[in-house]
Ligand SMILES: Nc1ncnc2c1ncn2[C@@H]1O[C@H](COP(=O)(O)OP(=O)(O)OP(=O)(O)O)[C@@H](O)[C@H]1O
């Protein structure tokens with residue numbers, strides 16, 4: 001039986017047709033994947049199902065009841081729960097308060113915090129999630145915040161649960177827990193609509209897959225009757241070369257950055273070096289201190305001890321500006337919170353770190369700025385009708401590309417990528433890898449923080465593993481091994 | 493492809509209407525008063541309106557910067573008052589040369605703004621509280637200096653600023669146009685103007701992009717103080733007398749003008765070209781209401797309602813966006 005049907009949905013934005021006459025049927029109790037490149041229209045499609053976006057055309061059928069204009073209230077009342085790609089949590093409220101936001105449990109007029117905490121704890125326990133319901137959400141890492149989002153949707157007793165890239169910010173251990181949650185949900189008869197760019201999990205979790213490309217439905221296939229290569233071909237419309245492109249041997253003997261006993265910001269005694277033309281991977285669990293180390297190097301947090309030498313010269317960036325000027329760039333992990341200037345254009349976002357360089361007498365060289373934005377729009381294929389578009393109108397993956405463009409534009413010697421491919425499609429992923437390769441081939445150095453095991457192993461020349469704010473192990477490429485890394489990462 | 497071009501065309505039209513809708517309101521208002529009173533649409537009255545709004549327009553530039561940053565500056569009204577009193581005192585009681593007196597008072601106004609910015613940036617207090625406290629302090633100081641009495645009898649040369657003409661155009665209007673142009677230039681062409689948007693839009697991201705957020709705050713609040721100072725000088729010269737009520741409640745009118753002009757109270761969004769419309773709407777509204785013999789208290793009710801509607805509209809737009 002079809003629990004949810006989309007009929008001929010069309011959604012146009014100025015200059016973009018996000019969805020073009022898309023029809024999909026969802027069967028009761030199935031796990032149904034939506035896949036497609038960045039900007040293919042996946043998020044727009046699910047927002048149409050929840051009433052967050054009003055399609056220009058088409059209708060939505062829930063349990064046989066036809067709707068031409070849904071509202072979030074109606075869709076929620078019909079049991080559609082959703083976890084959006086971008087978090088919608090309130091940092092100043094506790095975990096439990098967020099879960100019951102707008103539906104607070106009351107005793108008379110008074111909000112019953114204890115009951116909410118109890119209910120929240122019950123949900124967490126049911127799915128083996130270890131979070132204190134009374135903790136403030138702003139104190140949680142991105143990974144845990146995502147888990148709260150999931151718990152929030154679960155608490156609404158949804159019959160259809162839509163997840164937009166839920167696993168993107170999770171470590172492999174957390175993702176594993178998520179998969180178990182999804183499997184439990186399926187066993188309970190909940191229909192799951194699952195958007196993801198990670199192929200393995202799609203094959204593991206889902207029964208059917210619908211492929212979108214450029215706002216059009218390309219096909220719906222049974223997961224058991226397809227394979228990874230065919231699926232990728234459907235998504236990108238062409239054959240894709242291998243995921244981790246080969247790079248020329250380019251590691252020089254010259255050390256670019258030498259970090260000794262670096263401490264502060266929750267990390268302790270961190271020492272490593274990166275040579276020119278080398279990619280150093282940072283592996284570890286969420287909270288291991290990888291992002292924190294990056295912030296120290298970038299002058300975004302206060303150093304309490306240790307030294308950093310760049311080109312053999314002692315540097316001590318006290319602000320990000322100092323770091324940028326000495327040739328360090330940081331592509332942050334939390335795109336919405338620390339990267340994107342949502343109300344500004346792609347052009348302004350791209351030039352933000354180099355504005356003063358392209359200015360004369362305080363005046364921005366607007367032509368040069370535009371050229372810069374166009375150059376990166378081309379070279380890393382940012383999908384948009386114009387660089388004058390505000391970046392809040394871009395799909396998640398394309399926003400990430402704009403932030404990367406900002407940092408490439410600063411012409412850095414060392415680029416720190418913090419989870420660079422989170423939420424990025426297969427095609428764009430390999431573009432970013434190619435980009436990393438071209439950076440190191442041009443003699444730059446890259447520090448790559450990634451929770452995707454395959455990615456750190458595929459891209460790094462060496463891997464340093466962090467655990468509890470300290471370095472717990474270090475491996476050369478020939479010794480790369482998932483198990484060894486996991487052991488280092490979870491060392492107590 | 494033709495289809496896409498078409499879409500782009502409508503996109504531009506929609507954008508245009510959204511960005512310039514406030515001018516439609518302005519022209520509707522002008523149309524209304526032209527019908528309602530035959531004295532409205534005559535050139536000397538229109539020039540009057542322009543002169544009346546000039547102090548508002550001048551101070552609104554600094555205020556718009558502050559709003560863009562996601563802050564607020566409630567002290568501008570009392571800065572205007574203090575500038576009146578201090579500049580008047582220097583010229584009359586100390587016999588100081590007007591140019592020097594103006595220079596010193598503008599420096600003072602800028603420093604008051606800087607102090608606001610410094611406290612907000614370093615002690616991380618909410619701008620609302622800091623500038624409210626500053627407003628009360630400054631008002632008190634103005635009273636202490638003037639003992640609550642008006643100061644008058646300025647040198648004749650000083651009157652040019654508020655009462656002179658450049659051809660047919662009153663000098664205050666000329667000053668306003670110049671300052672609005674400077675404001676637009678700062679926002680559209682300079683890198684630090686761009687930083688106002690960035691800091692107001694996402695402070696953390698701005699910081700990580702290498703922007704020295706504290707410096708931006710110092711600059712913006714200093715500019716707010718400076719432009720309020722200029723407005724104060726214009727008022728002083730125009731009224732030819734320094735009183736402790738010179739700037740009373742002006743901060744609210746300035747706020748209304750900015751928000752009407754589409755500057756978001758939550759920061760990051762706004763343009764000078766629309767602030768001009770906001771300023772003119774307020775001017776046309778006051779002038780038109782006076783011509784129609786609307787009482788002062790009814791005017792208060794209407795102006796307060798305009799502020800409320802403008803802010804409500806801004807908030808609704810935000811809700812829709814998220
Ligand atoms: N509010 C908007 N205004 C203008 N264009 C928009 C808006 N929202 C989405 N779009 C455009 O619609 C297209 C589809 O976007 P959508 O977010 O659905 O992509 P997606 O498949 O979810 O991509 P991703 O994998 O990167 O999250 C994109 O080209 C995007 O730029």
Ligand SMILES: [Mg+2]
Nearest residue numbers: 043085395396
């Ligand atoms: Mg999406």
